[in-house]
Amino acid sequence: MSVPSLQVRDVTVRFAGLTALDDVSFTVAPGTTHALIGPNGAGKSTCFNVLSGLYRPAAGSVRLGDTELTRLAPHRIAALGVARTFQNIVTTDGTVADNLMLGRHILTRAGFAASALHLPRARREQRDHRARARETAELVGIGAHFDSPVGLLSYGDRKRVELARALCLEPRVLLLDEPVAGMNAGERARTAEVIQDVRAELGLSVVLVEHDMGLVMRLADEVTVLDFGRRIAHGSPDEIRRDPEVLRAYLGSVAEGEGAA
Numbered sequence: 001m002s003v004p005s006l007q008v009r010d011v012t013v014r015f016a017g018l019t020a021l022d023d024v025s026f027t028v029a030p031g032t033t034h035a036l037i038g039p040n041g042a043g044k045s046t047c048f049n050v051l052s053g054l055y056r057p058a059a060g061s062v063r064l065g066d067t068e069l070t071r072l073a074p075h076r077i078a079a080l081g082v083a084r085t086f087q088n089i090v091t092t093d094g095t096v097a098d099n100l101m102l103g104r105h106i107l108t109r110a111g112f113a114a115s116a117l118h119l120p121r122a123r124r125e126q127r128d129h130r131a132r133a134r135e136t137a138e139l140v141g142i143g144a145h146f147d148s149p150v151g152l153l154s155y156g157d158r159k160r161v162e163l164a165r166a167l168c169l170e171p172r173v174l175l176l177d178e179p180v181a182g183m184n185a186g187e188r189a190r191t192a193e194v195i196q197d198v199r200a201e202l203g204l205s206v207v208l209v210e211h212d213m214g215l216v217m218r219l220a221d222e223v224t225v226l227d228f229g230r231r232i233a234h235g236s237p238d239e240i241r242r243d244p245e246v247l248r249a250y251l252g253s254v255a256e257g258e259g260a261a
């Protein structure tokens, strides 16, 4: 699989009077993990929504290699190889297998009529998709739950179903929106390992939004820091840890939080 770079150039998003993203640029190099961090309200989710096509920016562009993604619908962007998970769990019904097969739906070639009529080609294709879905479940450590209802799984396993569902699209770029939010320490460590394994095994690029700085520093090759919609820093985890403007943005938000409490 060849993974192109993801280039975000001068992206601006406005909501009524508020500029949620102000001229933001960064590049996700092929096969790397790029973290997007910043205090609450910095614009991280807005940026993910632009990358996945849910928001159209007022200005700027997003490109995957030579392909312009900026004004494409979310399903077109997904089909071009950019898959995402959401902060909140969205899979609630059906078995793990059902949810992963839905994830593969976009890759299904046999038409609806062929599937409905159970034609041999469609049956074969379904079997292949199911086998790939099972491999993906195993890769993220939920293989044993493949035929279990999602509703019976632990919180950590359900978050991994979300990850597997995104991987079933066979993405070249994976957008992870707070993958360890709400997890205990053990589940966080396990998910960090899974993300590392997935990237190593599949060779894809990862864009990570996460408040857990331990996880960010452990997983990221590069970090872009947003504050009030502006990019205030960019560099390796070590550079970011020492950047005075980053410290100011985080300490400022802690001080404001304490003041408000």
Ligand SMILES: Nc1ncnc2c1ncn2[C@@H]1O[C@H](COP(=O)(O)OP(=O)(O)OP(=O)(O)O)[C@@H](O)[C@H]1O
Pocket: 015, 018, 019, 020, 038, 039, 040, 041, 042, 043, 044, 045, 046, 047
């Ligand atoms: N749909 C929307 N309509 C209006 N304002 C919005 C909308 N989405 C986000 N905003 C505003 O844009 C700014 C950036 O929000 P965003 O959710 O992107 O920040 P964030 O960095 O993801 O924050 P958090 O870490 O709390 O999730 C905030 O001021 C937010 O209130």
